[in-house]
Amino acid sequence: MVERALIMLEGTTNSNSLLFVRAAKYLGLHPIALATDPGSYDYIAAERVQAVRVDTEDFNALVRECYRLREMYEVAGITSALERVYATVGKLCRHFDLPGPNPTSIERCCDKFSQRRLLAEAGIPIPAFRLAANPAEVESAASDLGLPVILKPAVGSGSSGVRLCRTTDEITQHSTFLLSGEHIWQSSPRILVEEFAQGPYYTAEVMGNEVVAIGTGDFGPPPHFVCRGFTYPAPLTDGEHNHIADVSLECLRALNLGWGPTNVELRLTSRGPIVIEVNPRLAGMPFPQLVHLAYGVDLITEHIKHVIGKEWDLRRRHSRTAVARHLVADRDGTLDWIVGHSEAAAVLGVAEVKVYVKPKTPIIRKGDFDDCIGHVIAASPSLTEAENALQHAIDLITWSITPFSPLGEHGPAWP
Structure with missing residues (x-):
């Protein structure tokens, strides 16, 4: 009998790829990773995943590799946990007549x-909002919109390169940083300048055209947007919940989405829900775990069912x-040690403790998701019990970071 395979394009570090592999195996599938550098992903070694080295920027090379794999396996589906290659996933699915997202819709959505x-x-x-290609255009856009403003790359994820600017000096500083070559761009350098929508942050997890869950989160201190904590379900009135759900579904219609997962980020302002971003994919860790714990819905498993043509x-x-809390590095330097995570995992109500960074790893904070060095998740029938368990676990975890020498080889911290 020919083995059924799930092809996974690239992957994510400290995120959902490991959960994708385990869900695929649970569904009786043989996961195969196609990656430009398979050795860069811990999940491949951890789960002994079959990996193929291929240039994932070369569509024709990917097609050839998929044809080769079809000679040995029944390719049941193709997917990825990485936004950067998700449009390519859609193109491959269309080429091989497999269920998948609309690549044109994904590409348009990923361009903010x-x-x-x-x-x-x-x-x-x-x-x-305004679009700018140089510092002068950024300053002009900010003048039109009025301070404060958010500057962000037109293409990107994980809050990389995103900053709140309250003064013209901060605008000049950050636009110069983004356009000087220090920031790694996923596309041609273009900066989105936008109004700072102020209000509580919410995130809607949508599968197909159904809002499965709405959570809330908070961020570290400005000017950056490093997510610190999350709660599912969000404490909302029925009216607020319905309003956020309705706006989220309107986004799908406007962007021609609705196949598979979508993550919608919003702020609840004095004007009502304001859409911050629409992500045409599953949200990264720990969102799927939180939804699973809160509602018993395994978004990753159900997504893979959809990918292989089964009913979810x-x-x-x-x-x-x-509830979840990220462990966030408090300074730049070398991580000497981190302890207490085993004790934290044993706390009643704690569902998961994960550390992303090994001792002796250099840490250079950039004000984005990579500043997180781990997370803790807790669940309980009540919000108070869940928060108490989470805080107890957090209090047990400590770490030490030795700052870099002033004459060391590492560059500056946040721009």
């Missing part, structure tokens, strides 16, 4: 300027509260 224009044309509430099941099995 194109996304903004489509949402604005549909009348969906979003921050005021998004019914809620229970109702609990799940």
Whole structure:
């Protein structure tokens, strides 16, 4: 009997790829990773995943490799946990007549300027915005919008390169940083300048055209947007919940999405829900774990079912509260040690403790998701119990970071 395979394009570090592999195996699939550098992903070694080295920027090379694999396996589906290659996943699925996302919709959505224009044309509430290609255009856009403003790369994820600028000096400093070559761009350098929408942050997890869960989160101190903690479900009135859900579904229609998962980020302002970003993919860790703990819905497993053409099941099995906190590096330097995570994992109500960084690893904070060195997740029937368990676990974890020598080889910290 020919073995059924799930092809996974590239992967993510400290995120969902390991969960994708385990879900694939649970469904009786043989996961195969296609990656430019398979050795850069811990999940491949941890799960002994079959890996193929191939240039994932070369579509024709990927097609050839998939044809080769089809000679040995029944390729049941193709997917990825990485936004950067998700449009390529859609193109491969179309080439091989497999279920998959619309690649054109994914590409337009991943370009934040194109996304903004489509949402604005549909009348969906979003921050005021401008596109700029040089520091002078950035300053002009900020002047039009009024301070403070958010500067962000037009293409990117994980809050990389995103900064709140309250003064013209900060605007000049950050736009110069983004355009000087220090920032790694995923596309041609273009900066989105947008109004700072102020209000509580919410995130909607959508599968197909169904809002499965709405959570809330908070960030570290400005000017950066490093996520610190999350709560599912978000404490909302029925009216607020329905309003956020309705706006989220309107985004899908405006962007021609609706196949598979979508993550919608919003702020609840005095004007109502304002859409910050629409991500045409599953949200990264720990969102799937939180939804699973809160509702009993395994978004990753159900997503893979969809990928291989099976019917998914998004019914809620229970109702609990799940909370998470990221462990965030407090300084630049070398991580000497981190202890207490085993004790934290044993706390009643704690569901997961994960450390991303090994001792002796250099840490250079950039004000994005890579500043996180681990996370703790707890769940309980009540919010108070879940938060108490989470805080107890957090208090047990300590670490030491030795700052770099002033004459060392490492560059500056946050721009």
